Amino acid sequence: SQQGEEDPQALSIQEGENATMNCSYKTSINNLQWYRQNSGRGLVHLILIRSNEREKHSGRLRVTLDTSKKSSSLLITASRAADTASYFCASASEDDSWGKLQFGAGTQVVVTP
């Protein structure tokens, strides 16, 4: 069954610009995670934000969480060509004890030099 939604579906920017993508989810969560996937490869965990946190930073990444709106955003600042990838949010429901993640549809980001 499909999971949360992400927008935009695709994003094309130039190096040095910022990239913002949004994610919505459906259930109460323990945490929300963001992953990156380069074409045809495995997913790489970027950042985890807990339900009692509102903002988190990691290097050039900034994640916000609004549990009242069931939404999150990922901001990549000063983008680089190497940031070209698909980005997925994934929510961990507080009702699930088995670590099942609900993935969003993903945002495909292309950063041109």
Place this chain on the structure above:
Amino acid sequence: DTEVTQTPKHLVMGMTNKKSLKCEQHMGHRAMYWYKQKAKKPPELMFVYSYEKLSINESVPSRFSPECPNSSLLNLHLHALQPEDSALYLCASSHNNGNEQFFGPGTRLTVL
């Protein structure tokens, strides 16, 4: 070692073949996962093993059979697959359920 390895990287099989996908991690993680991913789609959870016991089976057809021989290994046995089963199969592990998951590079499966 902070890596999840998967073999083979690529697999082409006929609909009557039997094959297995393998996944290994040495991070001491007690939860391991199999996902199926079609092009331009998010990963779809297939199975979850927690402490070497099957915890979740997301109504996956019986032609897919998971096995967890020990805490470091996870197999996915394939038999009588259909062309629509062609996809990227991803293995992941996590320290505890609900924490960040570490993904392997995947096996690209093509069913002819």
